[in-house]
Amino acid sequence: MAKSYYFISDLHIGGDEALGVCDYETELVAFLQQLTGLEEEAELIIVGDIFGMWEFTNIKSSEKLQALMRQFPNIFEAFREAGEKIKITLLPGNHDYEIACYPEFVKIFKDFNIDLEQRPAITRELCGKKFWIEHGNQYDDFNHMPDFGNPYALPVGYFITSGMVSGAGKRSEYGRHNWLKDIQSVYPTEEIPYWVISNYFYREMSDWLRWLILPFLLLSGLTTFVLAGAALEWLGITQTNIFLFNGLFTSLGYLGNLVQVVLIINAIVLSVLGVLFVPLSFILRDIKKTLKRFRLMTQPQDLIAGKEQSYLDAAQDVFERHPDTVIFIYGHTHVPSLRRLGNRVVLNTGTWLKRLVRVPLRFGYLPDIYVPFYFLDYFKLSDADGSIAIDFQRVDKAQPQELDLLQRLLISRKRRETEEPIPERTILDV
DSSP states (O other): OOSEEEEEOOOOBOOSGGGSOOTTHHHHHHHHHHHHTOSSOEEEEEESOSBOGGGOOSSOHHHHHHHHHHHOHHHHHHHHHHHTTSEEEEEOOSTTGGGGTOTHHHHHHHTTTOEEOOSSEEEEEETTEEEEEEOSGGGOTTTOOTTTTOTTOOOHHHHHIIIIIHHHHHHGGGSSSSOGGGGGGOSSGGGHHHHHHHHIIIIISOHHHHHHHHHHHHTHHHHHHHHHHHHHHHTTSSOOOSTTTTHHHHTTHHHHHHHHHHHHHHHHHHHHHHHHHHHHHHHHHHHHHHHHHTTOSSOHHHHHHHHHHHHHHHHHHHHHHOTTEEEEEEOSSSOOEEEEETTEEEEEOOOSSOEEEEEOOOSTTOOOEEEEEOOEEEEEEEEETTEEEEEEEEEOOOOOOOOOHHHHHHTTTOOOOOOOOOOSEEEEOO
């Protein structure tokens, strides 16, 4: 029995074409080397999705691991060296489900000092109490394995991933910017359509076209304001002569004339839309109902909260069935967290993938901007004088600088929403 346990998950290493790059390879190797130097008896448990095997579509399951070894020899060698000093245990996730289905994978991983557990969940013990460990996909309707270990019993998520994510990896480098490969970083997945629209506008649209329509989109809100003011003046409700006779812009000279041209064009467009509003409103209302049925109109934070609740419910069920279990550990959703359920704890191990946060723009009708960032992390559980110490650590990594000038200008006064704070140390008195 180890004296301390380390947990990481959702590395998603490998895949077709542009997915065959590991942005955090240097940090992962350094982390494994850090574990190699430990003086204590420890175990590293990888809570699923170490590899992106679903993202390989041109080779058979038995060949995918060999392809990964060729792509990332430094990572496999780092695992081999670390496994000589500490115990390394690997759980299958959904993206690397194949490793749960074929017995020969156990021997292959053993050659790299990795113990592969071909089970959906395992337990470990510390301070006389147990903690439950699983990837978490079993509580996801799209990725639930109906017959765990059967390579032919695949969930809907497999077909979506192999088609969409792998396809994105194959086509990403054809774009003006290599952004499509980051589709795995979009969470929740219901955000993907909006993310695609955002990247088309800011990255793929012709520069001259974007800058041509930019003033109209930026001033669309001002157009509505001016039209409303002009209507009030024309109806005599207000006695000002600012909007109707363009007094608001005449003092600005050529710039004011240019703004007026933009506003006039916007007004014409709004007028046409106003005529079509009645028939369009019925269609739009029906579309919204359909999108809500598919949960595509829900706010991202509501979707995340709803998905997290299913894991809290699963943890509560485990705690009730196994009273000596005090910690429930899972990954899958890519959002690290620490939740208390009474005198028990639920841990989400997060991801090492690049992540994206949606920054809404509060003026005009411009697409929202998705800001990329890294949040590499791991949890450590250890004995602290008879109590269980839960340490949360971040791994330093330079943040990506991928936003262009326009995107930086539009969010210059905004700040990325900070991650929900997780204490560096939590003591669980058992």
